[in-house]
Amino acid sequence: MPDAVEVPPWRPDMGRPPQVRVYPPRDAPRLQVRVDGTWRDAVAMARHDWPDGRVAVQVTVRLPAPDLGGGLEAYCRTYLWGSGAMRAAEERDAGAHGRERVDAADAEGMMAVREVGQVEPTTEYGTWGEHGGGDCVTVEETVGSAMDGATEEEVAEAAAEYRARINDALPEGVVLAGQNFYGPYPRDPEVDIAAIVRGVDEESSLGPAAV
Incomplete structure (x- = not known):
């Protein structure tokens, strides 16, 4: 195969x-x-x-x-x-x-893409490393760096929750999927993704500030 x-x-x-x-x-x-x-x-x-x-x-x-x-x-x-x-x-x-x-x-x-709560981003807004990951390429890598000694399952669960918090905080139509941010075209210059991620980090012990 x-x-x-x-x-x-x-x-x-x-x-x-x-x-x-x-x-x-x-x-x-x-x-x-x-x-x-x-x-x-x-x-x-x-x-x-x-x-x-x-x-x-x-x-x-x-x-x-x-x-x-x-x-x-x-x-x-x-x-x-x-x-x-x-x-x-x-x-x-x-x-x-x-x-x-x-x-x-x-x-x-x-x-099949879910109908409820679906968004259809059309352009890339940058990567996780650019807006929130620092030296880490993925959310999972960032969270793993902040959870020394945690099991793979614990890191995966915490990363999923951290990712969900970030998506909840992003403006409507802007999402974090994988290691990329996506949003409507043309891009709104007022959307400061890095600042939004920092705001989530202030309420979490898993963000780049904790590493």
Whole structure:
């Protein structure tokens, strides 16, 4: 079975950009991605619909890090959907009822953009490193740096909560998906994302100020 096919970021010389639609941060689909012959758990952040009909999914996925001796680290990657190397996770949260199975028929439905609370950003507003991460590339890396000794599960849970707080604080139509911020075009120069992140950090022990 082939590995997932990584899709490069859009550039102006590639023609029309994809439509980027972001999943609700607190209810994002869980996926599995085949990388280097191994199925890795991932969380879908955004769906990219390209003009030529391709669909790509931007995910946060934990992959082996060379500088960690094979230990896992969170990365933001975008992979082609429908290649057979991405699938809905076998289980998902079921609230107070614990976990429930997701059958094969629901796999495509998991990737459908939710109608409730959906936003449709159209342009990039910069990266996490530029606006809030400092030396860290992803939210997960930032949170992990502030939680010395925490388990991978604890870091992932805290990062999801921190990410959700940031999205709650951003103006309507502006979102953090993966390691990028997206928002309406043209960009509003009055939106100071770095200041918004600092405001969230004042109420949290997990932001860059804690590292």
